[in-house]
Amino acid sequence: MSGKYLVTGGAGYIGSVVAQHLLEAGHEVTVLDNLTTGFRESVPAGAVFIEGDIRDAAKWLDSAYDGVLHFAASSQVGESVVKPEKYWENNVGGTTALLGAMREARVRKLVFSSTAATYGEPKQVPIVESAETSPTNPYGASKLAVDHMITGEAAAHGLGAVSLRYFNVAGAYGPYGERHDPESHLIPLVLQVAQGRRDAISVYGDDYPTPDGTCVRDYIHVADLAEAHLLALRAARPGEHLICNLGNGNGFSVREVIETVRRVTGHPVPEVLAPRRGGDPATLVASAATARETLGWTPSRTDLAAIVADAWEFARQRGN
Numbered sequence: 543m544s545g546k547y548l549v550t551g552g553a554g555y556i557g558s559v560v561a562q563h564l565l566e567a568g569h570e571v572t573v574l575d576n577l578t579t580g581f582r583e584s585v586p587a588g589a590v591f592i593e594g595d596i597r598d599a600a601k602w603l604d605s606a607y608d609g610v611l612h613f614a615a616s617s618q619v620g621e622s623v624v625k626p627e628k629y630w631e632n633n634v635g636g637t638t639a640l641l642g643a644m645r646e647a648r649v650r651k652l653v654f655s656s657t658a659a660t661y662g663e664p665k666q667v668p669i670v671e672s673a674e675t676s677p678t679n680p681y682g683a684s685k686l687a688v689d690h691m692i693t694g695e696a697a698a699h700g701l702g703a704v705s706l707r708y709f710n711v712a713g714a715y716g717p718y719g720e721r722h723d724p725e726s727h728l729i730p731l732v733l734q735v736a737q738g739r740r741d742a743i744s745v746y747g748d749d750y751p752t753p754d755g756t757c758v759r760d761y762i763h764v765a766d767l768a769e770a771h772l773l774a775l776r777a778a779r780p781g782e783h784l785i786c787n788l789g790n791g792n793g794f795s796v797r798e799v800i801e802t803v804r805r806v807t808g809h810p811v812p813e814v815l816a817p818r819r820g821g822d823p824a825t826l827v828a829s830a831a832t833a834r835e836t837l838g839w840t841p842s843r844t845d846l847a848a849i850v851a852d853a854w855e856f857a858r859q860r861g862n
């Protein structure tokens with residue numbers, strides 16, 4: 543059945559890909575984005591666009607909406623350490639206003655972009671949803687606070703909600719891809735080196751307890767991630783808050799990513815060894831068992847070379 547959905551942050555990387563998937567599935571989509579880190583041209587054709595802030599969501603939300611997919615946030619870990627107040631204001635304050643507007647308008651379904659950063663340093667990998675949550679930075683703490691707010695909203699006011707805790711999202715979906723500024727994610731950074739836009743890629747530490755000594759992360763294709771959002775809309779039940787990790791359950795090391803970029807692009811990628819960064823866990827890999835069992839989700843683009851190839855195609859298109 544088709545529905546009408548508000549996508550906050552739909553001019554950003556992941557929100558634009560999900561908005562496009564919703565449109566392809568026959569839904570009506572309104573994107574609400576203040577363009578702080580997003581781009582007007584990333585809003586898919588076919589979506590209604592409102593340039594505005596989630597803190598003013600009550601101006602636009604009404605009972606004609608079947609649900610909200612909430613991507614809008616500040617999401618730079620490093621920045622959150624030096625400007626924590628921005629993260630409490632935008633992520634927690636913004637979501638408080640959004641939840642209030644949803645309550646007022648009787649919009650009863652929410653899918654929220656949570657993050658692996660809510661767990662902090664894992665005691666066990668793969669990470670399951672019942673693992674201890676002990677974020678190591680204000681970004682992760684603000685997202686965890688929102689998860690708690692949503693749990694209360696579901697219990698007290700009947701919201702049906704799913705928090706999806708993404709691991710490392712990567713790849714592109716046609717014209718929709720990663721354009722963070724400054725870029726902090728590994729795959730687009732390595733691709734910038736392959737394009738000659740950056741001299742070398744820094745490898746922060748090669749003495750971690752991992753097979754090649756570099757950090758291991760779980761990369762998930764953004765199109766697989768988008769499909770999980772559509773399934774989450776179906777799985778949301780009034781009064782319940784479901785939390786699901788989204789990852790491949792497979793880790794790739796920093797050196798494997800660099801090597802894959804060399805192979806896929808055919809370009810040299812010089813690397814420089816740098817000291818470890820504080821707060822970088824050796825291995826972050828998701829258990830995706832809950833998403834499989836409760837959403838019926840199976841990622842289909844798990845091959846790192848395929849993820850890199852899509853991101854490369856997007857980077858080349860933009861380069862041109």
Ligand SMILES: NC(=O)c1ccc[n+]([C@@H]2O[C@H](COP(=O)([O-])OP(=O)(O)OC[C@H]3O[C@@H](n4cnc5c(N)ncnc54)[C@H](O)[C@@H]3O)[C@@H](O)[C@H]2O)c1
Pocket residue numbers: 550551552553554555556557574575576577578579580581594595596597612613614615616617632636655656657658707708709710711712722
């Ligand atoms: N990229 C990842 O690997 C990753 C991993 C885990 C979680 N997440 C979460 O996924 C979501 C989307 O991430 P992304 O990589 O697409 O980021 P992005 O910066 O590309 O997109 C965020 C969008 O939200 C908008 N926005 C921010 N504050 C707003 C506000 N107050 N009102 C209206 N719009 C606002 C921005 O303009 C931007 O278009 C974020 O919530 C992020 O925390 C991302």
